[in-house]
Amino acid sequence: MYTPESQQYFIDLSKNFLNSPANKEELQKLRDVLIFHERKYYIEDNPLISDFEYDQLYKQLVRIEEEYPGLITNDSPTQRVSTDLSVDFEAVQHTVPMLSLDNSYNEEDLNNFDTSVKKLCGLSSDTDIEYCVEPKYDGGSIALIYENDILVRAATRGNGTFGEEMTPNARTLPSVPLKVKFSDKGIMKAELRGEALIRKDNFERINKEREKDGLTLFANPRNAATGGLRTKDANETRKRGLEAFIYQLAYAIDKEGKSLLSTFETHIAGIQMLKELGFKTPQNEEAVCKNINEVHDLVHYWESLRDNFQYEIDGMVIKVNSLKLQEKCGSTTHHPRWAIAFKFKAKQATSKLISVEYQVGKIGSITPVAKIESVYLAGVTVSSVSLHNEDFIKSKDLRLGDTVLVERAGDVIPYIVKSFPELRSGKETEIVFPEFCPANTTHLPVRLIKEEGEAAWRCPNCLCGTQNLQKMIFHVSKDAMDIDGFGKSYVERFYDLGWIKDISDIYNLDYDKISELEGFGKKSADNIRNAINKARKNPIHRLLHSLSIHHLGKKASKLIAEQIGHVFDLCHWPIERYLEIKDIGPVVAENVKSWFDNASHIDMLKRMESYGVNLTQTEEDMPLELSMDGIFYGKTILFTGTLQTMGRKDAEELAAKAGARNISAVSTNLNILVVGEKAGSKLKKAQELGSVEILTEQEFLDKIN
Ligand code: IVH
DSSP states (O other): OOOTTSGGGOOOTTSOSOSSTTOHHHHHHHHHHHHHHHIIIIISSOOSSOHHHHHHHHHHHHHHHHHOGGGOOTTOGGGGOOSSOBOOOOEEEOSSOOOOOOEEOSHHHHHHHHHHHHHHHTOOTTSOOOEEEEEEEOSEEEEEEEETTEEEEEEEOTTSSEEEBOHHHHTTOTTSOSBOOGGGGTOSEEEEEEEEEOOHHHHHHHHHHHHHTTOOOOSSHHHHHHHHHTOSBHHHHHHTTOEEEEEEEEEEEOTTOOBOGGGOSBHHHHHHHHHHTTOOOOOSOOEEESSHHHHHHHHHHHHHTGGGSSSOEEEEEEEESBHHHHHHHOBOSSSBTTEEEEEOOOEEEEEEEEEEEEEEOTTSBEEEEEEEEEEEETTEEEEEEEOOSHHHHHHTTOEETOEEEEEEOSSSOEEEEEEOGGGOOSOOEEOOOOSBOSSOTTSSOOBOBOOTTOOSOBOOOTTOHHHHHHHHHHHHSTTTTOOTTOOHHHHHHHHHTTSOSSGGGGGGOOHHHHHHSTTOOHHHHHHHHHHHHHHHTOOHHHHHHHTOOTTOOHHHHHHHHTTOSBGGGGGGOOHHHHHTSTTOOHHHHHHHHHHHHOHHHHHHHHHHHHTTOOOBOOGGGSOSOOOTTSTTTTOEEEEESBOSSSOHHHHHHHHHHTTOEEOSSOSTTOOEEEEOBTOOHHHHHHHHHOOSEEEEHHHHHHHHO
16 A cells, blocks of 8 residues: 555656566556545545646656557556547446435435434434435536456446447546556456546636637536547546545455445445545545434535535535445435435525516427526526526516526526515516517517417417427427537527428438538538437337427436337327326326327428338337346337236236336247237237247236235
8 A cells, every 4th residue: 555655656857767667566656546535535635745846747757658568557647638538428238227216305305315314224213324425516416336356347327227438538537547556456347337527617618718708608607528438539628627525435356256245334434445456535524424424514504604615515415424324215217215305495696687688498388598797606607597488587576777686507408586676776678478489580570379268379480480490499409319519509500401301301401412511511510410410210219200290308208118018009000009108197108199289290200200210109209117137128118909807907007017118019030929918910920929938927926926
């Protein structure tokens, strides 16, 4: 173990460090010296040499490695930055699911959490539970895998089960050690969880530079951090100056594959070990509290010091310290029952409401947006705030010229909490909602309508260019088809040029023409082509969501995509079929059905298919919560006919628990068909195919049992 006292890491810079540069041991010593000082600087915030001295040593290493590339090692500090590595964001499965956290906002919530922990652990209400309290970092989650002491994989959280691999990016973070002596602890493979962050001052510097370069500014340090993790250029990650805090040892096995997690008694012991091994862990803000009352005091204490943190934190995380008790508590599919986040109060500031603008959305909804005097809120300058709809304006009694209280709850979306009528001068004026569509692209005034049960006024002119444009902007956005680099400005430009009239045209662009446009070039055109090619292969749940079907959100799109082999299956779905899906209500069902009843929509999808857009169910469209050790794991299943002992939904749930994926049609994709009474065409088709295993209801039950 290296210690600062051991003077071996101080090197006389006046001498050339290596007399014989090809000497492997000497070269490794130089690396160790650099790694030691990196740790002092990046992890312990306690540098022992100046930046200049560090740079001199670093340059020596670069020079020698350039001369003798055969001597470069995987853990060399020079290997953190790679100029030619591109990240393809492959989906990788986490060793254990990366769960989220339940939230609490006050002492009562914390007490309820404490009570539930005691119940789960079978302890009486007067027992004291020991908790570890640490900051809730507001950045991007990361999962790091070390095998045989080497960092072999880094991934984002993704959907919790699968993350996006971004190892080259993570390697550029100085606080992520590339080599760690896990073997000293008997650990052969470990997976760690943590958060990648950008310091507040660093964030401001980055934004100033971006402003100078005419680039769009990041809204907050978190966006800069998560974007930095997911960039395709590892050098860009490095430039953002991300730091990684590790807050959990999620997985640790020895050479025989035996889990070593139980060798730690407490969460804090795991963290201490990681700290000792050279990771950046909570910096003395973590503390062990004897009971929940101590937790109350501590979270309030840290809340009062929130602004003093170098990093954005949006709360504290409270974790049961004993790992045995953690195990007793278990987890839901969403969060561990042994931990909870205590969220700090949202940041608030007062401002003046100057004016209201009206935006037309992708389905014609009119959203009033307040323009306010700029205020700095939790690290972001806010000058526009959505007022949602007319009712919101009325309920808050908002007037032009009012002083208003603005809040940025935890993360991103600013919100008007209230106005201050007592501060009015008498010059404030009423906000008058428009009667006619503000976009008015037809030159004829279109009267807005409000449908029953809806809060928003809508423009009924669905051919309106503005709506169409918004649909295309949504289609390419991150939430929908995620066409990287193809933002709003490109859509507007190609739309103005008449190149894209609806979303299908996006997949039939002429890249030669694009490369000739002012401000473009071959490289930009190639980038667009690559991004579009990637989007062509998207899972169909993304495609469904991207169609701007009223009320069809991400979750419902996924639920529907899980059930279809091909998007055109929906052309034949009656309303009842949608309603069979848990969590799909009549409004979504009606909207999706009527969208698919519209021939012009089907033509558009057909054009998209002919331009290579995927309309068939993919692996990513399949339900995630399949049991991997079930008897049917990896198989697809379909129930047909009337089942005698259970309903269709129960049967499907049982099948999923046994690892099977329920699908809706008989095709060569189908592995098992379970037939109830009066099975009809599906049974016949399966028999004709010959490849499908056909089970009676009883045979199915016998197999599961
Ligand atoms: S523990 C199973 N500890 O918060 C354990 N999470 O809202 C779950 N986060 O995605 C996580 N600081 O990335 C934990 N000290 C901390 C954390 C922390 C930030 C993030 C984490 C997670 C999110 C959940």
